[in-house]
Amino acid sequence: MQQYHGWADAGFGAVADTFARNFDDFPELGSAVTVFADGRKVVELWGGIADERTGRPWAQDTVVPVFSCAKGLVAVCAHLLAQQGRLDLDAPVSRYWPEFARHGKEAVTCRMALGHRAGIPALDAVLPFDEIAAWTPVVRAIEEQRPIWEPGTAHEYHGHVLGFLIGEVVRRITGLTPGAYFREAVGDPLGLSAWIGLPDSELGRVARLVEAEGRRPMPGPEHLLTRIVTMNGALVFPGLDEPHGWNDPALHAVELPGAGAVASATGLAGLYAAAVTGIGGGERLLSPDTVTDAVRELSSGQGFLGFDLGARWGSGVLLDSPAFRPLFGARSFGNDGAGGQFAFGDDEFGVGFAYVANRMIGHGDARANRLITAVRESLDG
Numbered sequence: 001m002q003q004y005h006g007w008a009d010a011g012f013g014a015v016a017d018t019f020a021r022n023f024d025d026f027p028e029l030g031s032a033v034t035v036f037a038d039g040r041k042v043v044e045l046w047g048g049i050a051d052e053r054t055g056r057p058w059a060q061d062t063v064v065p066v067f068s069c070a071k072g073l074v075a076v077c078a079h080l081l082a083q084q085g086r087l088d089l090d091a092p093v094s095r096y097w098p099e100f101a102r103h104g105k106e107a108v109t110c111r112m113a114l115g116h117r118a119g120i121p122a123l124d125a126v127l128p129f130d131e132i133a134a135w136t137p138v139v140r141a142i143e144e145q146r147p148i149w150e151p152g153t154a155h156e157y158h159g160h161v162l163g164f165l166i167g168e169v170v171r172r173i174t175g176l177t178p179g180a181y182f183r184e185a186v187g188d189p190l191g192l193s194a195w196i197g198l199p200d201s202e203l204g205r206v207a208r209l210v211e212a213e214g215r216r217p218m219p220g221p222e223h224l225l226t227r228i229v230t231m232n233g234a235l236v237f238p239g240l241d242e243p244h245g246w247n248d249p250a251l252h253a254v255e256l257p258g259a260g261a262v263a264s265a266t267g268l269a270g271l272y273a274a275a276v277t278g279i280g281g282g283e284r285l286l287s288p289d290t291v292t293d294a295v296r297e298l299s300s301g302q303g304f305l306g307f308d309l310g311a312r313w314g315s316g317v318l319l320d321s322p323a324f325r326p327l328f329g330a331r332s333f334g335n336d337g338a339g340g341q342f343a344f345g346d347d348e349f350g351v352g353f354a355y356v357a358n359r360m361i362g363h364g365d366a367r368a369n370r371l372i373t374a375v376r377e378s379l380d381g
Contacts, residue, residue, distance in 0.1 A: 273352025
């Protein structure tokens with residue numbers, strides 16, 4: 001078995017055993033898992049290699065790009081604002097962002113966007129990287145975009161657009177971009193290693209992503225799925241060794257709130273634990289009523305592209321999806337990342353969980369699911 005570091009409380013040995021077996025059963029390179037139970041950290045494990053080029057080992061404070069786990073940070077921000085009465089998720093987006101109400105988007109709500117139902121999973125505009133990094137050009141492109149289906153009538157994954165759309169609403173309400181608001185409202189007060197827009201001071205902690213052999217290639221550049229994932233080719237996916245690819249510090253520094261978070265397992269698990277129970281003796285971020293609102297199913301089944309992967313979506317969060325991502329039950333909510341990363345919380349079980357890794361395996365990646373199963377068995381045991 002691969003040597004690992006850290007600890008697991010008595011009763012959670014199955015999680016440690018599964019973490020070690022993942023290194024034997026998969027082409028794992030470096031990874032980490034953290035579990036909170038009732039606001040207390042009960043598992044923190046890490047092991048392997050953070051940078052294959054140099055042999056730098058994965059450390060307790062290593063962070064890694066976690067792709068669409070970013071949506072969890074954005075969703076928590078949106079639900080916090082709703083809980084405070086500053087955001088009505090069922091009001092038209094134009095209440096907060098008047099220029100949005102154009103070209104058939106007048107009735108689009110934040111709830112539709114959070115449920116991948118707004119009809120704008122990708123943009124027609126082809127923006128270069130520098131304009132994406134500047135934020136405002138993306139906002140203008142969203143304003144000019146026509147929905148590709150009648151909003152609310154179908155769903156398809158709003159990869160990057162969800163983050164920019166909800167992020168601009170956050171900015172209109174708070175005056176801060178979503179990455180800055182997350183740090184001010186949540187990340188800094190709780191000391192969480194999770195960012196949308198990584199500061200230069202944290203670059204030395206970043207693990208380098210690698211691809212496993214045999215990963216399925218993306219469809220052609222004109223395919224809607226490819227346009228969703230790459231913002232019409234401006235972002236190469238995974239493009240690990242290319243400029244503006246997912247190992248490029250220039251990309252880490254940009255606020256890509258739909259898919260650009262960089263975090264540690266402990267940072268992500270701490271976020272969800274804070275949301276559902278509170279951590280360090282603090283109050284929980286999201287009330288039971290807020291969680292109830294977040295976990296109401298909005299989308300499932302066949303999407304606009306004709307696929308049904310088994311995912312069930314609430315408001316900005318992935319729900320317990322037995323065929324895709326089996327969690328604990330009706331109160332579970334989280335988000336996953338394209339590299340196999342996953343984080344979720346559940347206030348019925350009092351759990352915050354996160355697994356992160358730097359080896360991208362792709363279709364059929366069972367690493368996080370096996371760890372989630374082990375956590376559930378530990379709680380039941």
